Amino acid sequence: QVQLVESGGGSVQSGGSLRLSCAASGYTYSGNCMGWFRQAPGKEREGVATIFSSGSPTYAEHVKGRFTISHYNAKNTLYLQMNDLKPEDTALYYCAATAGYCSGSWRSPLRIHEYRYKGRGTQVTVSS
Numbered sequence: 001q002v003q004l005v006e007s008g009g010g011s012v013q014s015g016g017s018l019r020l021s022c023a024a025s026g027y028t029y030s031g032n033c034m035g036w037f038r039q040a041p042g043k044e045r046e047g048v049a050t051i052f053s054s055g056s057p058t059y060a061e062h063v064k065g066r067f068t069i070s071h072y073n074a075k076n077t078l079y080l081q082m083n084d085l086k087p088e089d090t091a092l093y094y095c096a097a098t099a100g101y102c103s104g105s106w107r108s109p110l111r112i113h114e115y116r117y118k119g120r121g122t123q124v125t126v127s128s
Contacts, residue, residue, distance in 0.1 A: 002026045002117045004095045009122030016085050020122060022078040022095030027117070029053055029071060033102035036069065036080045037112040038091035038124075047109030048093070049080065052102045060109040063089075085126045092121040 004027070008020040020036070035050035049069040051057045057069045068081040078095055096115035098106060105111055 002097070002099075004097060004117055004119035006093065006095050006119045006122040009093060009124045011125040011127065012085055014086055014126055014128050016126070017081070017083045018085065018124060020080040020082065020093055020095075020124075022080075022119060024076045024078065024095075024097065027076065027097060029073065029076065029097075031100065031102060033098045033106050033115065034071060034078050035096055035109065035112040035115065036078075036093055037096060037109070038089075038093045039121075040091040043091075045113045046091070047112040050107055050109055050112060051078070052107060054102075055107070058107055058109055082124070085124075087126050087128045090124060090126050092123050094121045095119040 003025045005023045033052045036048040039045045049059045051069045066084045070079045096112050097117040099116035
């Protein structure tokens with residue numbers, strides 16, 4: 001059974017940093033896409049970044065240059081390093097992963113919310 005468990009959220013001031021983690025169990029990263037999306041109250045879900053074992057990470061425009069996604073194979077853990085946080089980054093952040101596919105449009109942050117497996121989320125709050 002695949003489980004994704006996020007951690008690392010919290011409250012920071014504008015300009016601060018946080019590192020989110022997503023521990024995967026029962027899951028094989030090779031050949032799959034993993035990523036982060038977020039959802040703020042009253043807003044649509046928004047893709048943040050994706051990563052896959054055979055290519056470069058992909059970022060949504062609104063986080064480019066500030067966020068970095070990475071995967072540590074030895075721990076089977078996905079990370080999202082978030083720097084220069086802004087109040088508009090406030091949201092519930094979810095980790096997601098595909099189930100045996102990772103090609104073409106699946107690598108786009110626009111499709112992360114369609115991934116087969118998702119965690120329960122970790123809250124990030126940025127105050128001005």
